[in-house]
Amino acid sequence: MAVGAEMEKEFESKLRLQQQQQGTKQQAMQRANSIAFRAPQEQFAIDDFELGKMYGTGSYSKVVRAKKKDTGNVYALKIMDKKFITKENKISYVKLERIVLDQLDHPGIIRLFFTFQDTYSLYMALESCEGGELFDQIIRKGRLSEDEARFYAAEVVDALEYLHGLGLIHRDIKPENLLLTSDGHIKLADFGSVKPIKDTPLTVLPNSTAEKACTFVGTAAYIPPEVLNSCPATYSNDLWALGCTLYQMLSGSSPFKDASEWLIFQRIMARDLHFPDYFSDKARDLIDQLLDVDPTKRPGWSSYASLKGHPFFRGIDWKNLRHTPSPKLVSESNKNEEEEEQDPVWNLTHVGSGGSDSGNGAGSSAGTTSNQQAASTPNGGHNGSGGAAPSSSDAYPHLSHLASIDSFDSRWQEFLEPGEAIVMISKLKKIQKITNKKVQLLLTDKPKLICVDPSKMQAKCNIIWSDDPNCLSVQCTSPSHFKICTPKKVISFEDSKERAAQWKMAIEALQNRRFN
Numbered sequence: 001m002a003v004g005a006e007m008e009k010e011f012e013s014k015l016r017l018q019q020q021q022q023g024t025k026q027q028a029m030q031r032a033n034s035i036a037f038r039a040p041q042e043q044f045a046i047d048d049f050e051l052g053k054m055y056g057t058g059s060y061s062k063v064v065r066a067k068k069k070d071t072g073n074v075y076a077l078k079i080m081d082k083k084f085i086t087k088e089n090k091i092s093y094v095k096l097e098r099i100v101l102d103q104l105d106h107p108g109i110i111r112l113f114f115t116f117q118d119t120y121s122l123y124m125a126l127e128s129c130e131g132g133e134l135f136d137q138i139i140r141k142g143r144l145s146e147d148e149a150r151f152y153a154a155e156v157v158d159a160l161e162y163l164h165g166l167g168l169i170h171r172d173i174k175p176e177n178l179l180l181t182s183d184g185h186i187k188l189a190d191f192g193s194v195k196p197i198k199d200t201p202l203t204v205l206p207n208s209t210a211e212k213a214c215t216f217v218g219t220a221a222y223i224p225p226e227v228l229n230s231c232p233a234t235y236s237n238d239l240w241a242l243g244c245t246l247y248q249m250l251s252g253s254s255p256f257k258d259a260s261e262w263l264i265f266q267r268i269m270a271r272d273l274h275f276p277d278y279f280s281d282k283a284r285d286l287i288d289q290l291l292d293v294d295p296t297k298r299p300g301w302s303s304y305a306s307l308k309g310h311p312f313f314r315g316i317d318w319k320n321l322r323h324t325p326s327p328k329l330v331s332e333s334n335k336n337e338e339e340e341e342q343d344p345v346w347n348l349t350h351v352g353s354g355g356s357d358s359g360n361g362a363g364s365s366a367g368t369t370s371n372q373q374a375a376s377t378p379n380g381g382h383n384g385s386g387g388a389a390p391s392s393s394d395a396y397p398h399l400s401h402l403a404s405i406d407s408f409d410s411r412w413q414e415f416l417e418p419g420e421a422i423v424m425i426s427k428l429k430k431i432q433k434i435t436n437k438k439v440q441l442l443l444t445d446k447p448k449l450i451c452v453d454p455s456k457m458q459a460k461c462n463i464i465w466s467d468d469p470n471c472l473s474v475q476c477t478s479p480s481h482f483k484i485c486t487p488k489k490v491i492s493f494e495d496s497k498e499r500a501a502q503w504k505m506a507i508e509a510l511q512n513r514r515f516n
């Protein structure tokens with residue numbers, strides 16, 4: 001109780017301090033604080049809700065499915081830790097997201113219903129998008145058909161037209177922020193990076209329209225070249241990101257994808273853009289125009305008529321979008337069944353054979369595309385799967401039986417350094433305090449352990465251990481559970497195929513190798 005009260009006080013006083021530091025902005029801030037919100041600030045408590053599955057985690061929040069016990073209404077509850085957002089200086093982002101979402105009213109934009117808080121957390125009750133992220137649909141389907149991409153792109157254009165009409169730049173358009181309702185329609189989410197322009201008719205925080213040299217927000221792969229050149233944000237930033245997103249829908253991979261942010265930025269600056277053969281002329285032309293290095297030449301810049309009238313969108317009923325039948329959603333459970341069937345097989349014949357057959361076969365179209373793109377970049381830093389495996393199996397034959405056909409899946413190559421080879425790889429559950437997370441764990445011959453979030457294809461942690469075996473140890477707590485212990489942390493995993501002992505053996509074999 002005392003700790004809670006203390007924390008509340010600290011949060012409020014930090015907020016006050018920030019307001020004072022902002023001088024004249026304070027009055028306007030108070031005005032923003034005192035406006036009548038459409039989405040009310042309720043007196044609810046977290047116990048008023050039945051919490052369901054975790055939808056996802058953001059950089060300063062987690063989003064959970066929550067059913068209000070008395071009404072039965074379901075929300076996506078965005079939970080933000082007060083201490084964390086204060087420490088990370090995110091208060092203004094949270095406030096801006098709240099105040100902006102409160103004023104938006106469009107079927108293609110996530111709705112905010114109400115907010116509440118307790119000692120530790122701030123809560124935003126958002127419209128629940130049961131269909132998940134468009135990103136997952138792309139991953140599950142490999143890539144979308146042109147009809148599917150046209151439908152989703154049209155709904156995004158419709159939402160952007162509304163947003164830009166209100167003087168707002170989203171600044172983080174990407175498939176992860178395009179959520180889907182249970183009936184498969186798009187809802188634009190994540191307004192944490194939103195930028196109001198000076199003349200916006202909306203009530204916003206006073207400092208949020210200030211024209212600074214570009215503040216670096218957004219996601220590397222979708223950032224336009226002018227932002228990399230420090231130009232202030234414009235609506236056209238979202239049009240570039242739309243072009244990247246449409247490309248990703250059609251190919252399975254973003255156009256400038258590469259092994260590191262630095263390489264991505266190099267490709268963006270060089271407009272190193274290649275279209276797969278199967279893109280139609282209309283799709284290629286629209287993307288080419290949206291990815292124009294001159295922001296004023298992108299369709300949608302001067303008027304949305306040029307964007308909506310592009311031949312790619314022929315046949316779209318713009319007035320009736322939300323009543324147009326949507327593409328069929330592929331659910332996670334379908335995918336899991338498929339994945340279970342292909343789950344790692346300990347297959348000696350694939351190891352040391354060059355792996356080219358498996359490499360070509362195992363990669364999804366998303367992975368294949370990204371690999372092809374990476375191979376075309378001068379500094380690619382990627383290995384073909386055929387190149388990586390032999391180095392491990394030739395040099396350390398006692399390890400080779402631990403590799404699986406998954407190690408030849410080209411998708412994982414992007415996490416490796418040149419010459420680095422996968423020794424063992426598997427889909428595991430990372431056991432955490434609140435939720436468990438599905439991860440892909442890669443053991444490489446560096447030796448290194450890489451933990452990848454497969455839904456986002458992001459490396460979540462790298463454990464590189466030194467020559468001292470005491471730096472890292474593996475404990476098996478059951479046939480399916482093991483812990484990787486380093487001086488700084490202990491990470492627990494569950495392997496549903498009961499290969500805990502094999503993980504321990506593989507890791508220890510690499511440790512011993514150093515002393516042989």
Ligand SMILES: Nc1ncnc2c1ncn2[C@@H]1O[C@H](COP(=O)(O)OP(=O)(O)OP(=O)(O)O)[C@@H](O)[C@H]1O
Binds near residue numbers: 059129
């Ligand atoms: N209304 C919603 N319905 C269903 N899922 C949601 C909803 N809002 C967010 N999510 C899921 O929760 C995850 C976290 O969302 P959140 O807005 O907190 O952060 P983010 O956009 O992923 O990240 P960041 O804040 O770092 O930009 C998202 O990736 C999304 O999949």
